[in-house]
Amino acid sequence: MTTSPPRGRPRSSAADAAILDATRDLLASGGWNALTVEGVAARAGVAKTTVYRRFASRTDLAVAVLDDLLDATRAALDATTDPNVAVRDAIRACAEAYRSPAARGAYLAVIAAADHDPALREAVDARVVDQARRLVMRGLGLLLEQGGTTAVGAAAVIETDLLLDLVAGTLVHRMLVRGQEVDDEFIDQLAAAALAAVRAAGA
Amino acid sequence: MTTSPPRGRPRSSAADAAILDATRDLLASGGWNALTVEGVAARAGVAKTTVYRRFASRTDLAVAVLDDLLDATRAALDATTDPNVAVRDAIRACAEAYRSPAARGAYLAVIAAADHDPALREAVDARVVDQARRLVMRGLGLLLEQGGTTAVGAAAVIETDLLLDLVAGTLVHRMLVRGQEVDDEFIDQLAAAALAAVRAAGA
């Protein structure tokens, strides 16, 4: 099966961009409730059909925006070989993402919707959660490379996912559930706690 | 300042109960999207006005149900003086709450709505988050009572809220964000990680 040769008028990439921008704006300014297909179309200066041709629902719109925002986050990471720095970087990157008003609005709404929608859950896991997982795994990987026997033992015991839940979950609870800011001190504390958990698991 | 004497026909407590039940049912069966004021009124056998007289929005309904479910959770806790048991109990109680289909639907939706609504955020903090906070503080309190110098030192350093974010956040991420189940093994691991974090902070 080959890609069928494009027939008729090709899709407008300007519309693509306008739709995503409009979605981001609406999410940032009024949260999930403010995100309506009708509103997106109006703000993007595009017909409703043009939106529906690309996204089946506002949830899809939110996922697309979320994906977009997280991609930007990933690119901003420095390379490092120090596990402590890597962990701190991972935390900081996640925190950065949860600070974006658009992402805040989209994140929990998408998660909530995923509770009754297996396909969406899978998409979230692959495109949103996995982003955090990669960051955490980088830190854990460095820990394993450079650490001695203890760290290796830790790796045998602690599951990557626990560490993921620990780091990402703590940030989600702090920032999204409780609406608190995170500063460098908190990041240090969280990093210390995470490393302690790893070491404890290895003992 | 005293409460003014009730005038006019008193509110029907039967309606109160029917509305909460209906809300719980709808949340459990279809999640946040299935929760409509109209649906609640119909299922509760009550007029829409009767719902609106008590709750200003479906968000309010969700908060009430959440509050209700968490109250039930609290009551189910055994008394203990062992900090390890207390921590495990706290985790188990939170996990239990996040397993309820009604609570799952309500929780993140309410959190998402709170992002653009300071009053709601406050309500969530006072009535939902605080429930978890109390559970965590009980464990930490026992730790302080029974622990030696190390634990006391820990108390001076670690903030209750970090521990709260660590425990509740990890569970939220595992169960709600990622949709995974938690078993006893996971609870043990999380408890160990939390204690390790406390000890590390005290060092």
Add this chain to the structure above:
Amino acid sequence: MTTSPPRGRPRSSAADAAILDATRDLLASGGWNALTVEGVAARAGVAKTTVYRRFASRTDLAVAVLDDLLDATRAALDATTDPNVAVRDAIRACAEAYRSPAARGAYLAVIAAADHDPALREAVDARVVDQARRLVMRGLGLLLEQGGTTAVGAAAVIETDLLLDLVAGTLVHRMLVRGQEVDDEFIDQLAAAALAAVRAAGA
């Protein structure tokens, strides 16, 4: 069967007056649509039950107000023995009634409601239309008394009700249906037309 002696607290005549006043005001200011039992109660400073104890519907309220206003009109008539003056007086009295904003609002609404409500129709005929009929009959009576053979012949032919419809109907159409004012010239023209019709019928 005698009227049972009144037991319990007697009705408040202050409430009676307040309700009628409120009804009149609402009708005058916003017409039939503005007349709600709830609004009347609020404006009269009275509980809804107090209104419903006296009037079964807003239609009843309107009839009461109409009745009240027409009574006032009747009282204002001068005695005369000149048929021409009597006819002019009748027209003028009716016109006066249709000028009152409250009466305007009530009149057509009540008539409209009567179309599907025989009991109301009867009440309207007895309490509203009959008022105009009496005025017209007075003029016709004087005409008969003073007129010669021609007028007597007219009386045998023309029905009182035709004259009633002619006079009252013309005013209703001019003032209520078309919303025009009536001046003395119009009253003269209408009087002349009415008398011509009577004479023609007698010919």
Add this chain to the structure above:
Amino acid sequence: MTTSPPRGRPRSSAADAAILDATRDLLASGGWNALTVEGVAARAGVAKTTVYRRFASRTDLAVAVLDDLLDATRAALDATTDPNVAVRDAIRACAEAYRSPAARGAYLAVIAAADHDPALREAVDARVVDQARRLVMRGLGLLLEQGGTTAVGAAAVIETDLLLDLVAGTLVHRMLVRGQEVDDEFIDQLAAAALAAVRAAGA
């Protein structure tokens, strides 16, 4: 200034018809109170929005139906050159309109609403009253053409509108206000009275 070319999906004329039919039916069966936008939509098998896209209120619906019914009446008139026949025809046509249950319900209700709504008053005058005016003017016109000096003199004095009020008002009062039927005898009497009034004015 030209009418802009129609864009988007054109309005469904089937819906137009269904809405008018439903309105007519509801008015005929239950009068003004039975006319609800919700009911019209349901009976027409149409969404509420589809009704609101065409009519801003149930008053508008009633006006449209009234307009429609009167148009039908106009078409049913025979051509004649006899002024007496023309006057009788005009009366008969008006009477016919006021016999329709749908028109009865709509007529006075619309008039009542117009009392506080200048725009509606104008619409009523242009679309409902004017229909009767045309009928009356036809009779008066023939009278002028065929009559001698007397009739011409009459035309100089009597206003068309007085004749309109006289004829239409008498019918309205007889049929709608008092709820009486009109037979041929009444029509003859009314025609005679109207002609007498014209002649009297010309004298």
Add this chain to the structure above:
DNA sequence: AGGTAAACGAGACGGTACGTCTCGTCTTGCT
């Protein structure tokens, strides 16, 4: 003086309809 019966204010109750909003689908004509 005390009891009884009705009116009173307040306001909750089950309803109905309102007019608005957004949904996701479907024409229509233009590009």
Add this chain to the structure above:
DNA sequence: AGCAAGACGAGACGTACCGTCTCGTTTACCT
């Protein structure tokens, strides 16, 4: 084909009044 425009059936929104009901509180008359 894609696209802008906009009508369509559907259905929830939050509000306004409906007419009824339950309260606790007066206010009269009648023992």
